[in-house]
Amino acid sequence: xxxxxxxxxxxxxxxxxNDILRALAHGAAEHDWPFYLxxxxxxxxxxxxxxxxxxxxxxxxxxxxxxxxxxxxxCYARKNIGxxxxxxxxxxxxxxxxxxxxxxxxxxxxxxxxxxxxxxxxHGWVNVFQxxxxxxxxxxxxxxxxxxxxxxxxASLPQSKIFCPIQQGLVDxxxxxxxxxxxxxxxxxFRDARRVAIARGSWCPFNSQNTAWSREAxxxxxxxxxxNFRMTDTWRSFIAQRIAHENDWAILFHESTLVxxxxxxxxxxxxxxxxxxxxxxxxxxxxxxxxxxxxxxxALADDLRICYESLIAAGFLDARExxxxxxxxxxxx
Numbered sequence: 001x002x003x004x005x006x007x008x009x010x011x012x013x014x015x016x017x018n019d020i021l022r023a024l025a026h027g028a029a030e031h032d033w034p035f036y037l038x039x040x041x042x043x044x045x046x047x048x049x050x051x052x053x054x055x056x057x058x059x060x061x062x063x064x065x066x067x068x069x070x071x072x073x074x075c076y077a078r079k080n081i082g083x084x085x086x087x088x089x090x091x092x093x094x095x096x097x098x099x100x101x102x103x104x105x106x107x108x109x110x111x112x113x114x115x116x117x118x119x120x121x122x123h124g125w126v127n128v129f130q131x132x133x134x135x136x137x138x139x140x141x142x143x144x145x146x147x148x149x150x151x152x153x154x155a156s157l158p159q160s161k162i163f164c165p166i167q168q169g170l171v172d173x174x175x176x177x178x179x180x181x182x183x184x185x186x187x188x189x190f191r192d193a194r195r196v197a198i199a200r201g202s203w204c205p206f207n208s209q210n211t212a213w214s215r216e217a218x219x220x221x222x223x224x225x226x227x228n229f230r231m232t233d234t235w236r237s238f239i240a241q242r243i244a245h246e247n248d249w250a251i252l253f254h255e256s257t258l259v260x261x262x263x264x265x266x267x268x269x270x271x272x273x274x275x276x277x278x279x280x281x282x283x284x285x286x287x288x289x290x291x292x293x294x295x296x297x298x299a300l301a302d303d304l305r306i307c308y309e310s311l312i313a314a315g316f317l318d319a320r321e322x323x324x325x326x327x328x329x330x331x332x333x
Contacts (some may be wrong), residue, residue: 004257007110007212008034008091010082012044013099017049020102020261025051031108034089036082041073050281056082061226063088063194066327076232077225079208080328086286087218087333094221095212096165097204100263103172107257113165113214118157122201125282129188131196132170135208137188139207140178140274141234143282162197164213166240168206173259176207179271180278193255203285208233210258217244218301222309223326226318230273233314235284239307244289246303280316287314303330 009028013021021037028035029051038053038060047054058083060068068081079096086094093111097103120126125146130139131154138147174187183186198204213221220240223232241251287310293303308325311317 005223006084006091007093007095008036008089010036010079010086010096011093011099012038012040012076012082014040014046015099015123016047018099021049021052021099022185023102024097025049027103027108028052033095033108034086034091034213036085037049038079040078044153053085055085056153058203061072065331065333066271067324070324073083077223077324079329080221080223082217084328084331091333092215092306093212095209096208097258098209100262101258104257104259106255107169107315109257110162111167111212111214113167114163115197116159116161117164117195117197117252118203119160119197119199120152120157123152124201124203125149126196126202126204127199128198128204129175129190129195130171132190132192132255132273133188133190134191135185135283137177137181137185139205140176140230141237141277141281142179145276145282149282152236154196155296157196162199162250163172163248164197164250165217166244166249167212167252167254168230169210169212169254169258171202171210171258171260172256175228175260175263176209178274178277179267181217182265183271189271190256192277195252197250197252199250200248203238204251204253205234205281206237206241206251206253207309208236209260217249219304219329219332220244222304222325224317225324226321227316228273228276230270231277232279235311238285238288239304240305242285242291243293243300243303246293249320255293275296276316284311284316287311301332304329
């Protein structure tokens with residue numbers, strides 16, 4: 001008899017309960033999704049939201065996770081504690097988002113991790129946004145020198161059934177693009193969303209804004225703490241992608257299931273934080289592609305450590321990241 005799929009929602013926030021958090025909590029309760037909401041040092045001390053299991057800093061420490069005690073505060077990577085709490089409760093799918101993303105009804109649709117879909121292999125950098133809009137837009141983290149490179153024609157991509165344990169939904173309203181695009185252009189509109197799986201030999205960054213993870217890929221959820229806020233999920237995506245491809249898994253990009261009502265940002269400050277990505281994202285993926293990794297679930301932890309050791313050795317991450325990663329690996333159920 002198959003084990004039923006339990007989907008959990010993980011969000012981090014320092015805001016008081018707002019309309020979007022209430023919408024997420026209501027939807028999670030209505031669809032029987034456990035909702036893990038991770039606070040931080042700036043969160044309201046009296047935070048309470050029916051339908052959400054809220055974790056203050058004290059609650060996070062009380063989990064007993066080594067990562068919770070070691071991770072700095074004021075850090076988006078504390079979201080890792082929500083992933084670990086969901087894993088400890090034996091969920092089989094984790095969907096993550098942020099506190100400024102309003103769900104559509106299809107956000108709550110159960111994910112299918114073995115879809116029949118158009119598959120991109122061996123195409124290098126592929127701007128998946130271009131399959132869903134005529135606007136000249138690219139995902140945050142896409143190398144600037146590849147923006148004018150057109151992706152392979154959608155009709156040329158073979159249709160195949162492929163395991164996609166990591167799935168990135170598009171976002172309407174104010175999609176996840178970099179500060180350069182936001183400074184120069186109006187928000188893109190995804191009018192003709194097409195599903196595309198990025199498989200071995202193709203690359204496209206994904207984020208933590210609207211992403212679903214099947215149990216097989218849970219170890220790859222790890223968000224680095226010692227990169228800046230604008231890089232943590234992008235660099236995670238490159239590491240997860242490299243390891244996924246070693247296992248013949250693909251990353252599915254699919255239609256919008258959220259609309260972002262973006263929190264206030266200083267775009268020039270975002271630009272400054274994104275400079276390491278503008279300069280180094282291509283090199284990071286070249287480095288990762290050249291690593292000798294092993295396939296199979298038993299190798300995921302070793303592969304993660306190899307990837308992080310290589311990024312630290314190359315100067316992209318602080319050496320302190322390795323001790324946090326070891327805490328994460330020790331905490332995995």
